[in-house]
Amino acid sequence: MPTIQNPRLAGLACIRCDRRYEVADHSTGCPACLAEGRPMNLECVYTPGESTGVDQPYLRPVTLGEGRTPLLTDIAGAVPGLDVALKWEGANPTGSHKDRFSAVVVSRALCAGYEGIVAASSGNAGVSLATYCGRAGLRCEIAVTDDTPARVVELMRDLGAEVVSFPRSEHRWEHVAAYRDSRTMLPVTNFVVPPVGSSPFGIEGYKLVAEELLADRDGRAPEWVVVPASRGDLAWGIHLGFRELLGADAVPRICLVEPFPRVAAVLAGADLYATFPGSTRVMPSLGGNQLAAQAVEAVRRSGGQAVAVDDESVLAETRRLWRAGFPLEPSSAAGLVAVSRSLAAGTMTPESDVVVVATAHGLKGM
Numbered sequence: 001m002p003t004i005q006n007p008r009l010a011g012l013a014c015i016r017c018d019r020r021y022e023v024a025d026h027s028t029g030c031p032a033c034l035a036e037g038r039p040m041n042l043e044c045v046y047t048p049g050e051s052t053g054v055d056q057p058y059l060r061p062v063t064l065g066e067g068r069t070p071l072l073t074d075i076a077g078a079v080p081g082l083d084v085a086l087k088w089e090g091a092n093p094t095g096s097h098k099d100r101f102s103a104v105v106v107s108r109a110l111c112a113g114y115e116g117i118v119a120a121s122s123g124n125a126g127v128s129l130a131t132y133c134g135r136a137g138l139r140c141e142i143a144v145t146d147d148t149p150a151r152v153v154e155l156m157r158d159l160g161a162e163v164v165s166f167p168r169s170e171h172r173w174e175h176v177a178a179y180r181d182s183r184t185m186l187p188v189t190n191f192v193v194p195p196v197g198s199s200p201f202g203i204e205g206y207k208l209v210a211e212e213l214l215a216d217r218d219g220r221a222p223e224w225v226v227v228p229a230s231r232g233d234l235a236w237g238i239h240l241g242f243r244e245l246l247g248a249d250a251v252p253r254i255c256l257v258e259p260f261p262r263v264a265a266v267l268a269g270a271d272l273y274a275t276f277p278g279s280t281r282v283m284p285s286l287g288g289n290q291l292a293a294q295a296v297e298a299v300r301r302s303g304g305q306a307v308a309v310d311d312e313s314v315l316a317e318t319r320r321l322w323r324a325g326f327p328l329e330p331s332s333a334a335g336l337v338a339v340s341r342s343l344a345a346g347t348m349t350p351e352s353d354v355v356v357v358a359t360a361h362g363l364k365g366m
């Protein structure tokens, strides 16, 4: 049975101004907000109808068995003083949450008649997209930076991707931007400065994290969902899922985890489109000095918070977790450090009901 577009997918809407657009690949986000110099991503809109869970833009999507990842509870001593649960996204086919995104964007590319996809990634997204393109028989081009670990580049190539390398992150984005009007290669990751985020179709795949969490907890939403973030695709997608299932007033609070203050700075009054100083050596998945507005909205609309965590603490936590049987990559272990910080700050208490999204396993060496 072929992949088809959901007949109830009615269009896309701007997250900020709510202007509506037809179903198409608006890879620079809302044209009206972009023209005002305030880029903003779009979200999928569906006509009401029968649905057993969150709406998805493609039916019978390309799949390798992603999702339905385990919720690991009873993690004694994972965070002293708090019994957190881990949503173990490392159990996805290529070891990260990106497989949820890939399944949907590759389905989008197939249904819209593209020959392949192009993306900027130095890690999990590139490996995941290469794998799903292979499954779907699509071409895959990944733009990496020269400091991407050779092992990761080899993985992408072994999976059939064409890998092109650039000195700096901006150069990757320029490369992807050259495909913005292509009818053969679909750009699926951000190339706009300031960033908007990734394909809104792919982000829909992250709504399933919310659906699975409710299913695993007998319909009970957690108080906090802790999500490591760069441009906030995952955090925004999880928020969208909860909003769809519970209503905007009953969503869990998003605790967004970042390697230095970006969202935290904006919440404290900084300009959303500023360049935020800081860097990280051990959390490359969470890097970047500019923000996408969707990351801030996930926190604001859920009454959440943003917590910055430092490399040294994250490395120490990663080592501890590996030896306790949880081989998380440092960008994921960062979530547990954020919980410890929140306990110390009093924004979480030992009674808080917290789920940490453990975004990727560490065995790829990222």
Ligand SMILES: [Zn+2]
Binding pocket: 014, 015, 016, 017, 018, 019, 030, 031, 032, 033, 040
């Ligand atoms: Zn707009």
